[in-house]
Amino acid sequence: MLQTLLASKDFLALTLANPEQLDQPLSFALGQHTRVDIWDTGVIVFEPKERQRKDIILSSGVHGNETAPIELCNRLIAELLSEKIIAKQRVMFLFGNPDAINNGTRIVEENMNRLFSGAHSTGPGLVNPERVRAKKLEAYVARFFNDSQAGCQRIHYDLHTAIRASKHEKFAIYPYTPDRAYSAEQIMFLAASGVDTVLFHHEPTTTFSYASANLYGADAFTIELGKVYPMGQNDMTRFVATYEMLSRLICDRPLELARFDATQVNLYQVCRVINKQHEDFEFTFADDVENFRAFPKGYVLARDGGQEIKVEHDSEAIVFPNAKVPVGQRTVICLIPATNADVR
Ligand SMILES: O=C(O)CCC(=O)N[C@@H](CCC(=O)O)C(=O)O
Numbered sequence: 001m002l003q004t005l006l007a008s009k010d011f012l013a014l015t016l017a018n019p020e021q022l023d024q025p026l027s028f029a030l031g032q033h034t035r036v037d038i039w040d041t042g043v044i045v046f047e048p049k050e051r052q053r054k055d056i057i058l059s060s061g062v063h064g065n066e067t068a069p070i071e072l073c074n075r076l077i078a079e080l081l082s083e084k085i086i087a088k089q090r091v092m093f094l095f096g097n098p099d100a101i102n103n104g105t106r107i108v109e110e111n112m113n114r115l116f117s118g119a120h121s122t123g124p125g126l127v128n129p130e131r132v133r134a135k136k137l138e139a140y141v142a143r144f145f146n147d148s149q150a151g152c153q154r155i156h157y158d159l160h161t162a163i164r165a166s167k168h169e170k171f172a173i174y175p176y177t178p179d180r181a182y183s184a185e186q187i188m189f190l191a192a193s194g195v196d197t198v199l200f201h202h203e204p205t206t207t208f209s210y211a212s213a214n215l216y217g218a219d220a221f222t223i224e225l226g227k228v229y230p231m232g233q234n235d236m237t238r239f240v241a242t243y244e245m246l247s248r249l250i251c252d253r254p255l256e257l258a259r260f261d262a263t264q265v266n267l268y269q270v271c272r273v274i275n276k277q278h279e280d281f282e283f284t285f286a287d288d289v290e291n292f293r294a295f296p297k298g299y300v301l302a303r304d305g306g307q308e309i310k311v312e313h314d315s316e317a318i319v320f321p322n323a324k325v326p327v328g329q330r331t332v333i334c335l336i337p338a339t340n341a342d343v344r
C-alpha cells in the first residue's frame with residue numbers, strides 16, 4: 001500500500017480504494033525535512049521537522065460530488081509527496097466522505113456537514129456511515145489541534161463547491177464567532193485566493209468550520225470554490241490563485257497580502273436562515289436563479305405549509321436555496337450587506 005502511494009503520489013486513489021478504513025496507520029519520512037503520518041483513510045498529516053507558527057487543516061469532499069477542491073487538495077498532497085514543494089507549516093488534509101466521493105453524490109445517507117459539534121451522536125446516534133465518519137473526523141481535528149504549540153495560529157479551510165451558479169463565483173462563510181472581531185488578514189488572504197465574497201453567519205451551526213472556530217479558536221471557514229462538476233470535468237485554471245495562496249501558506253512563502261479594504265471585497269451579513277417546516281415547502285423562483293440574487297421587501301420567496309415567506313428587509317440576497325432538504329433543515333440563507341462588520 002505504502003509502495004503504491006510512494007510511486008503514484010495519489011493519496012485520493014488510496015483513499016477511494018479503501019473508503020471505510022485503512023488496515024493500519026502509515027508513517028514515513030520525506031528526506032530529512034518532513035514526517036508524514038496517515039491516520040486513517042483520507043487523513044494525512046505533514047509535519048515539518050522545524051515547526052513554524054501555523055497549524056493548517058484543509059478538508060474537502062465532506063460532500064462527495066464537490067470535486068474541484070478534492071482535485072486541488074490531491075494536487076497539493078502529490079506535490080508535497082514528490083517534494084516539489086516542502087511544507088514549512090504543519091498541515092493535515094482530510095477527504096471527508098470517501099463513500100460519497102466514490103458515489104459521485106453529495107451524501108450517502110445524511111448531510112455530513114450538519115453532523116459536527118457532536119450532532120453525529122444525538123437523536124438516533126451513530127446509525128449511518130456519515131455519522132460514524134463525522135465522529136472520527138472530529139477526533140482527528142482534536143488530535144491535530146490539541147498538539148498545537150503555544151501561540152500557534154490554527155487554520156481550517158473546509159473546501160466545498162455550490163450546487164448552483166453564483167453571482168460571486170467563489171465565496172466563504174465566516175462561522176458565528178460573537179467574541180472575536182473578524183480577521184482582516186484572513187479576509188484579504190481569501191481575496192488573494194480569488195474568494196472575494198464573505199458571509200458572516202449570525203448563529204451557531206453544526207458545520208465542520210463552525211466546530212473548528214468554536215472549539216479551537218481556529219480561523220475557520222466554509223469556502224465555496226465555484227459550482228459542482230463531476231470529477232475530472234473542472235476547469236482547474238479557475239483555481240490558480242487559490243492553489244498559489246494555499247501553497248504559499250503551507251510552504252511559508254510570503255503571502256504579500258494587501259491592506260484590508262472593504263471596497264475590494266463583498267461582505268454580507270446573514271439576516272436569517274429559513275428552515276423547512278413542512279413537506280410541501282416550495283420556492284417561488286426558478287431552479288436556475290443564481291446564488292446572491294436579491295429580492296425586494298415583501299417579495300414572496302417561498303411557501304411552507306400554506307404560509308408565505310416574504311422578504312423582510314429592503315432587499316435580501318439568497319444563497320444555497322434547496323427545497324429538497326429534510327424537514328427541519330436549512331432551505332436557504334438570506335443576506336443583507338454587512339455595513340458595520342467589526343473587521344480588524
Ligand atoms: O450549494 C448549496 O446549496 C450547498 C453548498 C454547501 O455544501 N454549502 C455548505 C455551507 C456550510 C456553511 O454554512 O458553513 C453546506 O450547506 O454544508
Ligand SMILES: [Zn+2]
Binds near residue numbers: 062063066160161
Ligand atoms: Zn458542500
